[in-house]
Amino acid sequence: MKRIKVFGPGCKRCETTAQMVRDAATKLGIEAEVEKVTDPREIAMAGVMSTPGISIGGKLVHAGGLPDAAKLEAWLQQG
Amino acid sequence: MTAETQHMYPRERPDWLWHLGVGLFAVIWWLVYRQLIPVSEWITSLFPVDRHSHTGEAIAFFFYDVPKVMLLLLLIVFAMGVVRSYFSAEKTRAALSGRAEGLGNVMAAGLGVLTPFCSCSAVPLFIGFVSAGVPLGVTFSFLIAAPMVNEVALVLLFGLVGWKVAVTYFAFGLAVAIVAGWVIGRLHLEGWLQDWVQTLQAGNAVAMEDDRMRFPDRYRAGIQAVRDIFARIWLWIIAGIGIGALIHGYVPADFMARVMGADAWWSVPAAVIMGIPMYTNAAGVIPIVEALLGKGAAVGTVLAFMMSVIALSLPEMIILRQVLTLRLIAVFVGVVGLGILAVGFLFNAIF
Numbered sequence: 357m358k359r360i361k362v363f364g365p366g367c368k369r370c371e372t373t374a375q376m377v378r379d380a381a382t383k384l385g386i387e388a389e390v391e392k393v394t395d396p397r398e399i400a401m402a403g404v405m406s407t408p409g410i411s412i413g414g415k416l417v418h419a420g421g422l423p424d425a426a427k428l429e430a431w432l433q434q435g
Numbered sequence: 436m437t438a439e440t441q442h443m444y445p446r447e448r449p450d451w452l453w454h455l456g457v458g459l460f461a462v463i464w465w466l467v468y469r470q471l472i473p474v475s476e477w478i479t480s481l482f483p484v485d486r487h488s489h490t491g492e493a494i495a496f497f498f499y500d501v502p503k504v505m506l507l508l509l510l511i512v513f514a515m516g517v518v519r520s521y522f523s524a525e526k527t528r529a530a531l532s533g534r535a536e537g538l539g540n541v542m543a544a545g546l547g548v549l550t551p552f553c554s555c556s557a558v559p560l561f562i563g564f565v566s567a568g569v570p571l572g573v574t575f576s577f578l579i580a581a582p583m584v585n586e587v588a589l590v591l592l593f594g595l596v597g598w599k600v601a602v603t604y605f606a607f608g609l610a611v612a613i614v615a616g617w618v619i620g621r622l623h624l625e626g627w628l629q630d631w632v633q634t635l636q637a638g639n640a641v642a643m644e645d646d647r648m649r650f651p652d653r654y655r656a657g658i659q660a661v662r663d664i665f666a667r668i669w670l671w672i673i674a675g676i677g678i679g680a681l682i683h684g685y686v687p688a689d690f691m692a693r694v695m696g697a698d699a700w701w702s703v704p705a706a707v708i709m710g711i712p713m714y715t716n717a718a719g720v721i722p723i724v725e726a727l728l729g730k731g732a733a734v735g736t737v738l739a740f741m742m743s744v745i746a747l748s749l750p751e752m753i754i755l756r757q758v759l760t761l762r763l764i765a766v767f768v769g770v771v772g773l774g775i776l777a778v779g780f781l782f783n784a785i786f
Contacts, residue, residue: 369553405556406556
């Protein structure tokens, strides 16, 4: 079970990112719990300055813009 | 399923193919751009109206300006997307952290133009900057320049109004960001941040895997930027140019000279105040700006209006309310508003 956080105040791109993460996890058959973090305080504490950001198992892997689909799969498989 | 996934993640093409593709695109772009006037005249001639009637003027204006602006945007947004792939909020923060005011403000305004920025991440960015030791005034210079001096505004000004106004907008936009940020820094208002921001130690930007981007990745970033921006603004552009076309065709020349002309000194502050509650992006406002200018409105007044609409927007203030006290927001609006006012008066005096 992977704990994944998607950081973002709730703009459209953040929604898309969360969905991309879910889709990628399903596709790879990885069990994942995707949590959306919208509180600016928490976002900042995680070290994210440009949203959407993604952390997997507490490790920040991406910040700013939509993630690259191929890279996203690689992160999911590593983390 | 397998075929579909392969389609979604194409195998990496060699770099030279990308360079070739981009070069080819540039050539085709240039050829199409040169055909704009004949094509727009041809389309207008298809309408059963006199070319020199009000309606004819409005139609010609619309069918020339929409494709022209779209083409210019396509090129510049792509180029800026590629350039921005060399910058990131993290690198900018590292460059500005601990920087003295003055030079710091100048750098922040410049980096504000180049760093990828979305107003939806203004708050985490603000906290990230301030807690990493970027002075408050320097942070403000960044936050003022980033939305105000952007390539969409500059392209639209260049395409619809002319390069002189575009260059002056660029220069004065940066100047307002630098000076307003510097003034806010001099006022030492760190105590006016929300309490929790002052005590918060933002997490260090975790060293992410240093992905050295290859050129195709940068081109892809450019294509992504084009998609993002066009999805957001295409409707605004068409609506804006549509309204501009109506003003162009139907409002009597010099009508605006009385209301927004250089002689009416009160028109500049009025334009700034009117601009605050209005919230639209550069794409929606600039075609109207062009039409107003054509009818005798003074350049300074119109630019002040535009800067106010873009830089001082209510939604952004509501977002920033999470980190700033009302007093600090009031100072921010006051200082930036005065800067814009000065630009407006200065312009009206020069042109």
